[in-house]
Amino acid sequence: MMTASDAFIPLPPAREIPSTFVASVKSWWAAGEKESAASEERLLRKLPYFRPAGSQPPTPDYAHDVVAQSSRIELDDPKHFLNTFAITPTKPAADAPPPAVMLHGYGAGLGFFFQNFPALGRWAGKRGASVYAVDWLGMGRSARVPFHVKAKREDIDGRVREAESFFIDSLEQWRQKMGLESMTLIGHSLGGYLSVAYALRYPTRVNKLILLSPAGVPHDRNSTVPSRELTDEQATGASSADHAEPASSRKVEELKASQEEAQRQESRSRKVFTYLWEQGWSPFQVVRSTVFWSPMLIGKYSSRRFIGLGDEDTRAMHHYITNITLAKGSGEYCISHLLAPGAHARRPLVDRISALKIPITFVYGDHDWMDPEGGKESVERLRQAGNGNGRMYMIPHAGHHVYLDNPKAMNDLLVKELDRAADPSRTSYSP
Numbered sequence: 001m002m003t004a005s006d007a008f009i010p011l012p013p014a015r016e017i018p019s020t021f022v023a024s025v026k027s028w029w030a031a032g033e034k035e036s037a038a039s040e041e042r043l044l045r046k047l048p049y050f051r052p053a054g055s056q057p058p059t060p061d062y063a064h065d066v067v068a069q070s071s072r073i074e075l076d077d078p079k080h081f082l083n084t085f086a087i088t089p090t091k092p093a094a095d096a097p098p099p100a101v102m103l104h105g106y107g108a109g110l111g112f113f114f115q116n117f118p119a120l121g122r123w124a125g126k127r128g129a130s131v132y133a134v135d136w137l138g139m140g141r142s143a144r145v146p147f148h149v150k151a152k153r154e155d156i157d158g159r160v161r162e163a164e165s166f167f168i169d170s171l172e173q174w175r176q177k178m179g180l181e182s183m184t185l186i187g188h189s190l191g192g193y194l195s196v197a198y199a200l201r202y203p204t205r206v207n208k209l210i211l212l213s214p215a216g217v218p219h220d221r222n223s224t225v226p227s228r229e230l231t232d233e234q235a236t237g238a239s240s241a242d243h244a245e246p247a248s249s250r251k252v253e254e255l256k257a258s259q260e261e262a263q264r265q266e267s268r269s270r271k272v273f274t275y276l277w278e279q280g281w282s283p284f285q286v287v288r289s290t291v292f293w294s295p296m297l298i299g300k301y302s303s304r305r306f307i308g309l310g311d312e313d314t315r316a317m318h319h320y321i322t323n324i325t326l327a328k329g330s331g332e333y334c335i336s337h338l339l340a341p342g343a344h345a346r347r348p349l350v351d352r353i354s355a356l357k358i359p360i361t362f363v364y365g366d367h368d369w370m371d372p373e374g375g376k377e378s379v380e381r382l383r384q385a386g387n388g389n390g391r392m393y394m395i396p397h398a399g400h401h402v403y404l405d406n407p408k409a410m411n412d413l414l415v416k417e418l419d420r421a422a423d424p425s426r427t428s429y430s431p
Contacts, residue, residue, distance in 0.1 A: 011042050014315040017299040027295035027322060036141055036323035042316050043114040044070065044085065047121060065090055065125025068117070075137075075173040082174050083141040085110050085133040087121045093128025098182045098207040100418055102133040103171075105189030106215070107284050107332050109140030111320045112188075115309075116403050119411035123418060132178075136191070137170040138331020140324055147333045160347050163337035164197045171198055175205060184418060188212040188403065189370070193338070196349050199356055208359040208389075210417050211375075212410075213400050216338065216345030217353075217362075218374030235308070235367045238397040238406040244413040247364065247392040252372045255364070255394075282332040284325050298322050306404065343370070350374050354381040359389035361417050365398030365405060391417075 018024040044050050049064040066089050072081040089096075100120065102113050110133035120131045135142040147166060151158030171194075175183065184207045187195030192214025199206040245251070287294050302318035309317060339345055353360070360382060362375035375392045382390035393413060398405035 011038055011045065013312070014039070014042060014319040017303050017315060017318045018296045019299070021292065021296070024294070024296035024299075025292045028292050028326070031295075031323050031326045035319075036327065039316070039320040039323045040070070040109070040111045040141060043111040043320060044068065044117075046114060047087075047117055049087075049121070066121050068121065073174055073177050075170055075177065077145075079143060080137060080145055080170060080173075081143045082137060082170060083110065083135040084174070085117075087117065087124050087131040089124050089128045089130065091128060092130075096127055096129040097418065098184050099130040099132060099180060100414075101183045101185050102131070103136065103185060103187040103191035103195055104133075104140065105191050106335060107139060107282075107325065108188075109135050109320065109324050111140075111317075112401070113403060115407040116411055116414065119407075119415060123415050127419075134171070134174060136167050136194070136331055138166070138334075141327075142331075144328040144330040147330050149337050156346050159337040163334040164194065166331065166334060167194050168198045168201055172202060172205070181205075182207045184208045184210065186210045186212065186414065187214065189215045189400065190335075190338075193217075193345065193349060196353060196356075199358065200352060203356065203358070206358055208361070208417070209356075210361045210363065210414065212363050212402050213365060213368050213370040214349070214362065214375070215343055215370065216347075217349045217378060218344075218371045219348050219350060220344070220371065220373065235365065235397050235399045235405045238308075238408065240408055242396045242406055242409040244363065244393040244395050244409055247362075247372060247376065247394045249376075251366065251394050252376055255366060255368060255372055258367070282329065282335055284332050285329055287325055288329070294326060295322050298325055305401075308405065348374070350378050350381065353378045354385040354387070356382070357387055359417075359420070360387075360391070362390075362392040363402055363410070363413065364392075364394055365400060365402040366394050366396050367399040367405075368402070369400055 015027060016023070018027050041052060047068050049066055050068040052070065066087050068085065068087045070083070070085050073084050074081045102110065102116070102120075104110055104112055113133050117131075117133075123129070124131045138144055138147055149159050149162045151162055153159070182205050185195040185198065187193070187209070189212070192211035193216040195209055195211065196214070199209060287297055290297055298321055299318055302321050303314060306314050306317045337346070360378070362372075362378065364370060364372045364375065372392070372394075379390035379392050382388075395402045395406050395409050395413070398410070403410045
């Protein structure tokens with residue numbers, strides 16, 4: 001039987017991760033919008049029902065319960081658009097749950113979720129609902145527009161509100177353009193932080209929140225070690241028998257102990273990093289400043305952090321990361337306004353989240369560098385505020401990128417949480 005991908009122009013395989021200066025120069029020279037589009041499509045074509053933007057609708061010969069397509073959704077400003085990946089059912093259900101919207105983390109893109117789309121596509125077909133993945137404004141393959149904050153450095157609340165608004169306002173415009181009444185937001189890392197911020201500003205538009213290793217939750221300034229994102233290897237050992245487990249006090253304490261040990265081992269270079277952070281530099285700006293060396297530098301990260309994906313997928317991820325990293329800096333400059341050095345929020349979510357009355361699920365990897373204590377305290381504050389729909393889980397054999405490190409366990413939990421009805425009398429945190 002003919003499949004959707006058979007009708008497309010073949011894409012060449014992703015290049016080898018550069019290990020020499022010459023190879024790095026060639027990769028740098030080739031980077032651009034065309035290569036960026038190809039790198040994203042290479043990941044999305046793994047879905048048999050994917051079709052590129054502008055292609056003809058699939059014929060009955062290879063029809064599925066869902067159709068997947070990428071597009072650019074223009075916002076109110078004609079220069080602003082959000083890169084969008086949509087999985088839509090061929091037979092939408094009248095009683096379908098609100099669509100799920102996946103929102104990536106800092107400096108990443110929707111392609112990072114490529115191992116979650118198959119399971120979510122099955123959910124979409126079964127429930128007659130839609131699934132979307134969106135690149136934040138100024139990141140991924142969305143419009144790289146200028147990012148500015150007018151508030152003075154000492155005006156912390158003003159800086160936070162302006163930086164959050166840059167992303168929240170564009171997401172709200174996107175929702176209106178898409179004609180969605182409400183959404184379930186699935187946010188990773190900074191995407192989790194911004195999902196909560198969006199829900200606080202537009203509470204009637206969010207059905208529930210699923211937060212994957214969210215940034216900016218706890219109070220403790222020394223609770224996370226973000227440098228581990230550059231030094232940790234991908235967690236291995238995941239199996240089909242793995243499943244998410246409620247985050248008990250023992251599991252939280254074990255993870256905290258490993259994070260505290262890593263904190264003690266941090267080098268003196270942290271002082272230089274802190275200075276650059278406060279001056280508004282972004283890590284990606286530093287990478288781009290190495291020019292020809294940048295693809296090789298990115299390769300040192302991607303070959304270590306995503307080696308568990310297998311050679312082909314690791315190369316595909318590297319190609320994707322290289323192209324979105326070398327694109328014009330934009331939304332990445334939000335980071336010093338939202339988070340202090342060490343990924344500590346200038347306005348921690350734990351102080352704000354209890355205002356929400358919707359189901360909220362926190363998910364951490366058992367080798368995560370993001371502090372789970374904030375999730376634990378948030379669930380408790382939700383409970384004290386009368387919201388019994390706070391939950392917290394641990395994914396085994398997974399680090400900060402829980403959705404990539406153990407996709408089977410993560411996907412099972414995502415489907416379970418998308419289908420779970422609200423129950424104000426329960427939480428899944430065991431004290």
